[in-house]
Amino acid sequence: MPPRLGLILAANRVYAAFQAAVARMDKSLNPRDTIWRLQNHVFALSDLVYLIHIVNSAFWLVIMRVPGFPLKLFIPVLHIGLLLVPFTSQFFLPALPITTYLITFYSSQFIPNNRRPSIYVSVLPTLESVLFGANISDLLTRYTHPILDVIAWLPYGVGHFTVPFIVAIFLWLFRPKQALHLWGRAFGWMNFVGVVTQIIFPCAAPWYEVIFGLTPAEYSMKGSPGGLLRIDNLLHSHGYTIAFSNSPVVFGAFPSLHSACATMEALFLAHFFPQVAPFAWGYAAVLYWATMYLTHHYLIDVVGGSCLAIAFFYFFLPDDLKGPFATASPTGVLANGSAHYNGHGNGRSKYEIYDIEEPHLDGDGLSYELSSDAGSDEEDTGIAYRSPGMNGGSWDPPNSAMPLIGPGAKQARRTHKHTASIASLIRADDRVEDGWSPIGNGTFVFPPTPTRSERDVR
Template identity: 60%
Template sequence: MSIRISSLPRPLATVLTAFVAAVGRMDKSLSPSDTMARLRQHTFTFSDSIYIFHLALAAFWITLMQFPPFPLKLAVPILYTILLLIPLTSQFFLPFVPVASWILTFYSSRFIPEAWRPSISVSLLPTLETVLYGANVSDILTRFTHPALDILAWLPYGIIHFVFPFVVAAFIWLFRPKQALHLWARTFGYMNLIGVIVQILLPCAAPWYELIYGLTPANYSMPGSAGGLGRIDALFGSHGYETTFSHSPVVFGAFPSLHAGCATIEALFISHFFPQMTRYIWAYAGVLYWATMYLTHHYLVDVVGGACLAIACFYLFLPDEFRGPLATASPTSPGRRSKYDAYNLEEPRSRVADMDDFELSSAEEDEMDIPYRSPLPGQQQQMPSEQGKKSHRHTASIASLIRAEERVEDGWSPIMGTFAFPPGSPAAVARERDREDARV
């Protein structure tokens, strides 16, 4: 039985209507030949060289990857290539390339040989926190715990953090132009990719390590810890978080906090593209900042570093076209700026605009079918099609008589019927005198 959209609650009807419209805008082709045709028509620019970086990065990590073993791990690039060739999936997985690079980097970093890894710092972050803020703020926030606070910290840190990027992407896809969705995937992916690379190159211990081991030097054989999320496992009688964090690919990735970075980038996008949700999304970000420290996973300096990384990526990738009203425009809004407005260029003058320069009256419209005539007697002027270029269909009749006196001063007159250059020369004066004598 069909359900009428108008009978649904208004929020649900709005989302369902937007979903139907978004599906209608999708490219539903399954033919790889369509993708290849678009690739041949694409004009490559310097910015496209970033895909060479992604290919090199993927080749590096797949070479290091030990699980799945060879040749099963070749299924990863083969499957992704197929998704890029099919138009229906490539419209999502091509913008997804930065996110895929981040996921591949995060997962494969566990296979880096220990001889390649830098030494782990266990005192850098607590020292910076004390120097910058006068106290170990994260340690102060963990001195008092309560099951209610555990739940309040667990919800944004352990659940919403992993789901909310998909929610943001879905709402942008439904209610904003597709370029905004591409911007979200690009900014979110590069922010996390940069963060993971920094964590690999600058490994630092989290607050939970200080609580368990103090300032004892760390090594890569040590397992990770769930920190305050262990209390959630105890509350629900499970071992999910302990198992997950003990096998984390990046155990010593405290700085920068990508939890704080993700919350910040989500807050920036939501507040920019959906301004009415600003206060709510930043409240969520504030709670998550607190949760990262309360659960002993990050120092305050990590939170600040992650937030700064997110802000830098947001304003670095945000194009000029989304800095104005287009940011809140609907996917089918006609109010988009033209390329001439976007780049502050003068729009080419149209044929109608050029005709206005002649200041003709509406009576000239009747002369559009008059044959073109040359200003020289006895010669027929070529039609525009014969000239091989566009021309205004003005004749030597009424249009040529307009401002005739001014044109005489320029050296030509439709009344005189010939050129006299320079005007007022002796030859021209003599010729005009002969014409007057002939008339008399």
């Protein structure tokens, strides 16, 4: 296939998926719809997680100094408004863990210095030397080159801020909404726990060792762009210098959230889009190297961030999104064409759910084989197929039932419990003469009443 034609087909597929995704969206702008859903919601123990969001946000809003009061009150008002409107809540409600992480990351800079723990300067390089036999991150910075700078900059300085949105968009377009909600939970809580760890266990990055050695650090010190300073010089700008100098978390080397995010992105892409797994893990490997090459993290930080991502991915991954259900389309169709009911992944048909035999094609239409279990007792035998001459469990079906009995009638099979309503009416005209048929010549025939002499004779 020519490359141009392949690009056109890919673009058409993305456009068709976008149209379908927009059609599936809740387009209501009425907050009453959300309030009505909240009133009819059956609260469970898992809903206590929203209490964590409320308490965490309230705590950081209190200590937040920029913007000051009362401007900072617009943050919760705006967020509540986005959650009340159905059109926006379908995105912002699953993204609550991400917004919780963002407000924690930003507001942590306002924690009073006298309330912060001591900064660890030598712990990470010591651990790296002990665990890996050498200071690997220092060895990777011995040789630098502009080409290597650009290769490291693209995933670390660009991909880190854009790839999460790309993963979310592809999950929204091509996978059930449960996958997108899983992305919000796993990605958000992973970053939240990572930031909290950095606040509780502050550690200096390799750039600090390069500039200040192993001298004690203070919170009043500004952050450094490290190797990204060469990118600023290459682009004739000061963007990364300004960004890292004003970073809310200056001493947040462990764990590396850059490597954690790359690992989480690779896990999601490899799980839900297996065809791109080599590219996803290749991107993650380059970013692992970039974090150390740019003097922002030690190898122990990279390992810690990756372990954090793996733990949160498999902790939140439900059974409904494992196996073949991971590649199901948003409409619930699996890769092999079978149904993925309701997007919940039970994968069972209605015949399996109700424990009955599935019809199969026979000729031009559906054929249902009626059968009976030869080993069942009289109560389990359809009344239309009981013979007056049953001996020892064997029976001969009456002629009236023969048209309904297939060649496999005597095979043991799990099927419906048959009733006599239809079978007893077949060939009922032949039974009118016996005086008991319910449909004889369009009238109901009652059995003759015996006389007293006839009863005495009997």
